Amino acid sequence: MPQLNSGGGDDLGANDEMIAFKDEGEQDEKIQENAFTERDLADLKSSLVNESEISQNSHQPVGRSGQQEEQRVYEEKHREHLEHLDDVPKPQDAGMYKTSTFSGYPFLMLPDHFHPNGQMSPSANKVAVVQQPHGMHPLTSLLPYSNEHFNPNPPHLTPDMSQKPGVHRHQPHDLPSFYSLPSGGVGQITPSMGWQGQPVYPLSSCGFRQPYSSSLTSNSSYSRFSHSLIMGPSGMHPTGIPHPAIVPSSGRQEHDQFDIKPHTESKREREPKKPVIKKPLNAFMLYMKEMRAKVIAECTLKESAAINQILGRRWHALTREEQAKYYELARKERQLHMQLYPSWSARDNYGKKKRRKRDKQQDSTLGEKRSAFAIFKEDSTSAPILPMEVL
DNA sequence: CCACCTTTGAAGGGC
DNA sequence: GCCCTTCAAAGGTGG
Incomplete structure (x- = not known):
């Protein structure tokens, strides 16, 4: 249930902007009904923004005066995007999401030299596909959102860079190509062959984008990926490249699967690890992943609990359209996850x-x-x- | 080393 | 259909 608020007058003409996906579509009417009260709630919540956030968030979308133009631009582009989606053939497996308007899974695969300064992040040996270790969701890089976080041509990338041959902004229906594997792929993906998505750095409060800290190249559940449609029953790709949603059942994926530990392994470590397929990220999780670094940069906070509180408030402060982006992404995530693991159940990871x-x-x-x-x-x-x- | 914190949303099960 | 529980990410913190 999207908790929307602070429409800031964006209700006008918003109906034709909404993405007609199953869950959120139903929520639309409720959203309209509750728009005012939830906006008040959000304002109330915004007033509770902690000091660190207040001091640095003068550009927050609360006032929305400057954002309306941006919103208008976004709506135009978003309309174009939706029109594009309408032209796209629908998937055959419509039964999975009955009313889904999912029109393919646009992915972007970039060679690792698109990493800024050619440096590899500590987690660069992980294949970034569904979720990237830079807080930039791979899907977001393809969706033509005008929102700054979806800027297709971030300042740190030269125009010719973003237009390099082989850099495909749209591969909406080309799932296999998205999952194209490096030739001669083996169990470990070395940094040189890691799948690096296009990094989009957060816009700092100072107005410039700055790279994520290495600590933010996180242990994403989707940071490793393989084409699971041709995956073996063990969750491993025939090439040996593990699926990003598959992590060892114990411990954090950051260290378990790829770190070669010379020291003597404990008994537990020696036990065969049953791979775990993780849940697909929901809209808020995708939003958090993208915005976390920005909040950290702005608020100089590090504790995730505090950051998540801020992100939760900002989530409520987003416009319906802004949230819709993430709901759409999340829906596509779920759909892909469903395609990849048709027999998977969220219950599998329970307990x-x-x-x-x-x-x-x-x-x-x-x-x-x-x-x-x-x-x-x-x-x-x-x-x-x-x-x-x-x- | 690992649970906890903190957020929202999805999903599953019980009633 | 409603309610409850669990998990998904993140990284500092404390036991």
């Missing part, structure tokens, strides 16, 4: 934390039993032989 906890407890209790047994064994020379029932 992971509890299971880990339980496993740990079992390990410890087992260890206690073993140590107790060891003590008993040591002392067994003098101990009486117990009947089986006692044991």
Whole structure:
């Protein structure tokens, strides 16, 4: 349920701007009804913005005076985009999302030399496909949003760079090409062969874009990817490249699968790890992923809990159209995820934390039993032989 | 080392 | 259909 507010007069003429996707379409009427109250709520919430945010967020969309022109431009472009979508043949598997207007999965694959300064991020050995380790969702790079975060030609990229041969802005129906694998792909993707999406750096409060810190090249669940349509049952691509949504069942993917640890592995690490297919990101998660770095830059915050609070408020402050972008992206994410893992259920990952906890407890209790047994064994020379029932 | 925090949304199950 | 629970991302923090 999108929680929309602060339409700021964008209700006018907004109906034909809305993307007609199943869930959000139903929500539209409710949104209209609740627009005022939710806007008030958002204003109320905005007033609660913490000091660090207030001091740096003079450009926040609360006032919206300067944003209306931007919004108008966006709407025009968005209309063009929607018209383009209408021209696109619909997928055959419409049954997955009954009323889906999904018109393909536009992806952008860029060679890694598009990484700024040619530097590889620490996580650059991960294949960035559905979600990129730079907070820039790969889908967003293709959707013609005029929003600054979707700027197709960010200042740090020279025009000729963004127009280089092989840099395809639109591959809406070319899923296989999106998943095209590096030749001779093997189990590990070295930085030189990593799939780097086009980095779009956040616009700082100072008005310039600055690169994400290396710590922000995150351990995205989709940061590694393979063409799962030709994936083996283990979740591994025949080439050995793992799927981004597939991570080892234990621990963070950042270190588990690709780090070669010379030190002696623990017993747990030696156990075969069952790959875990992670949930597709919802609209807010996609928004967070994109905007996190910006908030960090503006507010000089690092704690995710605090950042997420800010992002939550900003999410509510977004216009309906702005949120619609992310709902659309999320819907496409879900659709792709569904295509890739038709038998996957969100339930599959349920209880992971509890299971880990339980496993740990079992390990410890087992260890206690073993140590107790060891003590008993040591002392067994003098101990009486117990009947089986006692044991 | 790992749970927790914090956010929203999706999904699944129970009633 | 409603309600509840869990998980998805992120990274600092504390046990």
